[in-house]
Amino acid sequence: MKPVITISYCPKCGWLLRAAYMAQELLTTFEEDLAGVTLQPAEIAGSYQIRVGEDIVFDRKREGHFLEIKEVKQLVRDKVNPGKSLGHADRKPAQ
Template identity: 60%
Template sequence: MKPTITITYCPKCGWLLRSSYMATELLTTFADELNGVLLKPAETAGEFCISIDGEPLVDRKAAGGFPEITALKRLVRDRVAPDKSLGHSDRVHAKPDSGKDEK
């Protein structure tokens, strides 16, 4: 059975648009791997959590902010389709060379 992702968002905070954007990205990327994405209004102000079949994946308060979409896709991929390539989302950007030689 394919997993369902639930995005619980605070409607009073105006996070429905952010939630729907994330849902669209996840459904586009994982069209064959997911049962669906449920958008669920939170009962607690300021809540923004993402879970897969009831298991927590992201909590805005615990993480200190919202996840970047590329990081969220990697987290979901690691749980639902570990062998799936995410293309550019898999690339880790190298830090610029400081120009200093290590000794």
């Protein structure tokens, strides 16, 4: 069974557009791997979490900042399809 991703966001913080953007990116990248993406207004102020099924893969309060979309895709990929290549998003920055 394909997992559902839930993006829980703080509506008072104005994070709906960020959540919608991430949902679009995840649906595009993982269209064959997901059953869907759900946007869920959080009841806790300042909350922003991304869950794959019941597993929290990102929590803004725990991390202290937002991740770039490529980092979110890597976290989701590791849960839903570990062998999937993310192309340029998998490349490490030159040192």
